[in-house]
Amino acid sequence: MKTNGRALDLYIDLEKEKYDWKKDIIINKSRLLEKIEEVEKADSPIKLKSKISLLKSVISYPKNDTDGLVNIDQNGDTMVLKKWALIEEFKQIEEAQTAERAQYYIDRLKKGISEVKTSKINDINLNRWKEYEDIITDSLWIMDKRDASGAHAGWYWGNFIPQIPHQLMSRYTKENDWVLDAFVGSGTTLIECKRLGRNGVGIELNSEVAVKAKELVKKENNTHKVITEIVKGDSRRVNLKETLDRFGAKSFQLIIMHPPYHDIIKFSKDKDDLSNAVSTECFTSMFGEVLDNSIPYLDKGRYLAIVIGDKYYKGTWIPLGFYIMNEVLKRNFTLKSIIVKNFEETKGKRNQKELWRYRALVGGFYIFKHEYILLFKKG
Secondary structure (H helix, E strand, O other): OOOOOOEOOHHHHHHHOOOOOOOEEEEEHHHHHHHHHHHHOOOOHHHHHHHHHHHHHHHHOHHHOOOOOEOOOOOOOEEEEEHHHHHHHHHHHHOOOOHHHHHHHHHHHHHHHHOOOOOOOOOOOHHHHHHOOOOOOOOEEOOOOOOOOOOOOOOOOOOOOOHHHHHHHHHHOOOOOEEEEOOOOOOHHHHHHHHHOOEEEEEEOOHHHHHHHHHHHHHOOOOOOOOEEEEEOOOOOOOHHHHHHHOOOOOEEEEEEOOOOOOOOOOOOOOOOHHHOOOHHHHHHHHHHHHHHHHHHEEEEEEEEEEEOOEEEOOEEEOHHHHHHHHHHOOOEEEEEEEEEEOOOOOOOOOOHHHHHHHHHHHOOOOOOEEEEEEEEEO
């Protein structure tokens, strides 16, 4: 959930957004700024700390409010902030060792309340960057289990967890941007598109899977009134321009790909299915065709994310992730990150931990516990 420190239209946003009132608080923006200006005018460190202490008390215990600071009136001057982040800002002012440092923290707080600073690629308010505690910035992603809320369902063999597209879209798209998932599978990415307010196009080769995915995506509430479309077809040949034209769009701002990990799982008997590629070289070549069909519609300076794992073949580790990485780098992209994500259990290894441990000891290999999220920026 993101507030961006923006003004709140109570009659609309309290229904649309899912606020956590243990962490969030509704503030009267102008009154808060007035109170901060009173802190600035304090003529001694003792008075400054006293005024800050009162503000912390009101934020922590709104019943102590006598000045209309904690406000849910429909007056057009209301905003939602994170309690803990605001209290942390107050503490920094309170604990500043010099008047100059205290003023620096006060100016930063005022700016965070009164101004919104976003980048060209996302809606993160950089003036309130501390509030985005749910967004991962490390290259190691430890996720215990998949999000099974709403329309999400883990029925499809080999689908990825919803947290991945959620994180990617939060970092690399703005509201109403267009996202392409070239291997949409059970529709996970498009469900997250609906939740985050992004338009999404997914491509699926398997007709039965495409039908099921459409049903699941349709079940998710479309609060943001975005477009989601699943196209049945081969990602190497689908006419993406035709699809974009149909919705009055020109390009995508993010592309997500979660292809088969070659032939580890056979998803169909279709010869055009990448899981049926006759060799690693053929798999890589077919994936290159998917790239060539999709990346012309990705805006310059925007991101391509590929979720891929490696495989074993006849006792040898086959680094599919790095083969795919090199394939992308041939096409005017720069590598921004290699993210390693854990996975604890797959359908193929379920209830077979002891067997796989024995096999690893006998065969001299290590059991896969990770996959890659390769992140590229288009030049």
